[in-house]
Amino acid sequence: MRFFDCNRIAFGAVIRYPLRTGMMLLATSIGVGAVLMLTALGESARGYVGQAFQTLGTNIVIVMPGRTETAGTAPGAMVGTTERDLTLDDARALLRSPAIRYIAPVIVGSATVSQGNLERETTILGSTTDFATIRQWTMAQGEFLPNVDLDRASPVCVIGNVIRTELFGDEPPIGKWLRIGTRRCRVTGVLADQGTSIMIDVNEVVIVPVGYTQMLFDVSGLFRIIAQATDRESMDRARLDIIRIIKTRHYGEEDITVITQDAVLQTFDGIFDTLTRALAGIAAISLIVAGVLIMNVMLVAVSQRTREVGLLKALGATHRQIVALFLTEAAFLAVLGGITGLGFSYLVIIGVRGLYPEYIFMPPAWAAVGAFTVALVCGIFFGIWPARKAAAIDPIMALAGRQA
Amino acid sequence: MIKLEGLCRDFQVGDQVVHALDHLDLVIRQREYVSIMGPSGSGKSTLLNILGLLDSPSAGNYWLDDISTASMQDDELASVRQKKIGFVFQSFHLVPRMNAVENIELPMVLAGLLPADRRDKVAAALERVGLTNRADHRPDQLSGGERQRVAIARAIVMQPMILLADEPTGNLDRQSGEEIVDLMENLNNQGLTLIVVTHDPAIGNRAQRKVRIEDGRIKIDIQ
Known part of the structure; x- marks a missing residue:
């Protein structure tokens, strides 16, 4: 057949x-x-x-204080390394690496913000002008944080869209005072809606200079340092540089965790x-x-x-x-x-x-x-x-x- | 051409052994026209199945063309059936989804002939059974007599030596039955060995040689 x-x-x-x-x-x-x-x-x-993850920005390296691994040899052993804060000086030092283009130190906290008789609890994020550059944020109105020295606590802030409507209603917010906790600062800009974004709800955040957050929450240690490598190829180099620089500054102690965006992805x-x-x-x-x-x-x-x-x-x-x-x-x-x-x-x-x-x-x-x-x-x-x-x-x- | 010697076929029915064929001897020469008659249960169908190589004897020998069939394997038996034997059944056994041409070319399809080689042979077979104008009809569009003609065309298309017909007129009215028998006798005149199994004496008596079987043995054999 x-x-x-x-x-x-x-x-x-x-x-x-x-x-x-x-x-x-x-x-x-x-x-x-x-x-x-x-x-x-x-x-x-x-x-x-x-x-x-792309909304984080491209070629991002995140630096966190403390090691995620412990040096325990037996149950109940002490955590191996003493944690040392990441400071603004540490952040500034990272720019010495040729593989790093921008850095943005970050402190996050929560506080009551109010305007007139309206108030609400919200996330306060302290950073620098480069933070918006790294995350490629756009503004709906006004400008982002001024490019000033890291530890200068300028009383200015940028607010998310929801904060604006809830606290300012239909009034134009630019140039108005916003009370944060017991202090106040002037609104310089409103963030545009950034679509999907991880880690932060862009619409419900108040962003102030990192120095201002140190004062506001009375802290000196940073929550994170966000660094952007010059390009994709230099991310590994940037990671190694960061570890080396911080280790030198922390008296030989490698007490940070460095995550690259690639690794997470x-x-x-x-x-x-x-x-x-x-x-x-x-x-x-x-x-x-x-x-x-x-x-x-x-x-x-x-x-x-x-x-x-x-x-x-x-x-x-x-x-x-x-x-x-x-x-x-x-x-x-x-x-x-x-x-x-x-x-x-x-x-x-x-x-x-x-x-x-x-x-x-x-x-x-x-x-x-x-x-x-x-x-x-x-x-x-x-x-x-x-x-x-x-x-x-x-x-x-x-x-x-x-x-x- | 066909030589049966001491042929036995036993069936186990329950705990009883039935001798359907009991030491049967028979010789059929080429071009003969033989009818095999007998009451039901006499063993005539069993004999036909063995002659058609669909069944094999329990004992005894069957020579077809001087070759013993006892040692043949399945594939060899299939090949001999294909080349030397044509079957015509009481209930036609046409494939309902195929038209006359497709039914007739089935044996050639199984034999692996190319479509170009099949066309002429199918046309010739249709011609011989007088159904050229029914070539593309499916079985359900044909009368009983026409169906049996298609079946005969299918049986002869490979140009076998033997045509085995098992009650070929059993499902037909008298007139179509006669036409079918005429057709088969005509083929026999052209050289085909014809073996017809029937219990209809009107059909059986037309044969030149009449074999009567009873209880698995040949009772009468009239040349």
């Missing part, structure tokens, strides 16, 4: 039983669709987090990758279910076509030829189901992308290829038993019209 004829006969059987074929296509395409949809969701989540990337693959695996179970269904349907097909098989044997069909015919039929069902599944999934995906263009909703190519392959392999694998059963049919019984 020629390959072409085998396909022709099998395909003839596929289109001859439209209800059966339709159900098979539905089952397989649901399986393929599930894999594509779930992996698309995983990818979308990864894309969302990646995008959020990579970690998240890894997590989402695993997540997406796990989702794909779960969805692939539905493909196996579809395979079992193919097996059932093929078994029914075999018993329905017992006479036909008997006839083929009388006409000189070999065991292998019967197996080939039924396997080809199962493969056709699986391939058609896979194609239908891919087609419908991409239609849904295009639809979702049309509705929510801001999200990256697209399954990775490996999911499409993988789902299709698994569908095909399942179809053929679960077609083996029915095909062998068909080949084992006794032609005498079959031709006499009795079930073997």
Whole structure:
């Protein structure tokens, strides 16, 4: 039997039983669709987090006081290093590294802010003019913090959009006094809405010079130092420089933790990758279910076509030829189901992308290829038993019209 | 051409052994026209299945063209069936989803002939059974007699030596039945060995050689 004829006969059987074929296509395409949809969701989540990290700015190195690891040798042992504050001088010293372009020391606290008889509790963030540069923030009105010496406590502030409407209403806030705790400072600007942003809710923050926060909260140690490397290649260099500079200033004690944006992103990337693959695996179970269904349907097909098989044997069909015919039929069902599944999934995906263009909703190519392959392999694998059963049919019984 | 020697076929029914064929000897020469008759359960269908290589004897020998069939494996049996034997059944056994041409070319498809090589042979077979104008009809669009003609065309398309017919007129009215028998006799005149199993004496008595089987043995053999 020629390959072409085998396909022709099998395909003839596929289109001859439209209800059966339709159900098979539905089952397989649901399986393929599930894999594509779930992996698309995983990818979308990864894309969302990646995008959020981009709002941190590019090529960011974050310096935190203290080591995250302990030197405990036995339970209850003391933390290995004594924590030394990060100071403004430390921050300033980092600029000595040629790999670092900007630094922004950060102190974060919480305080009551008020204007007239309106007041609310909010996050106070102390930093410098470079903070807005690093995070690529834009202003809705006025200007960001002035470029002054780090430890100068100029009484000025920049407010988020929500703070502005809650405390100033429709009045123009620029140049007005805002009371923070027991002190007050003049509003120089209002931040534009920055969209998704992590770590800080841009709309509900009051930003003041870092020196002013030291005074306000009576602290000298910094919460973070945000540094921006000159380019992507020098991030590692910047990290090593930071450790070296701080270590020298802290009398040889490496009592800081330095995180690069890349490392964090990579970690998240890894997590989402695993997540997406796990989702794909779960969805692939539905493909196996579809395979079992193919097996059932093929078994029914075999018993329905017992006479036909008997006839083929009388006409000189070999065991292998019967197996080939039924396997080809199962493969056709699986391939058609896979194609239908891919087609419908991409239609849904295009639809979702049309509705929510801001999200990256697209399954990775490996999911499409993988789902299709698994569908095909399942179809053929679960077609083996029915095909062998068909080949084992006794032609005498079959031709006499009795079930073997 | 066909030589059966001490042929036995036993079936186990419950805890009882039934001898469907009991030491049967038979020689059929080329171009012969043989009818095999007998009451139901006499073993005539079993004999036909063995002659068609669909079944194998429990004991005894079957030589087809001087070759013993006892040692043949499944694939070899299939190949001999394909090349040397044509079957015609009582219930036609056409594949319902295929039209006349596709049904007729099935044996050639299984044999691996190319479509170009099949076309002429199918046309010739259709011509011989007088159904050239029904080529693209499916079985459900054909009358009983026409279906059996398609089945005969399918049986002869590989140009076998033997045509085995199992109650070929059983599902047909008298007139179509006669036409079918005429057709098969015509083929026999052209050189095909014809073996017809039937319990209809009107059909059976038309054969030149009439074999009657009872209880798995040949009772009468009239040349």
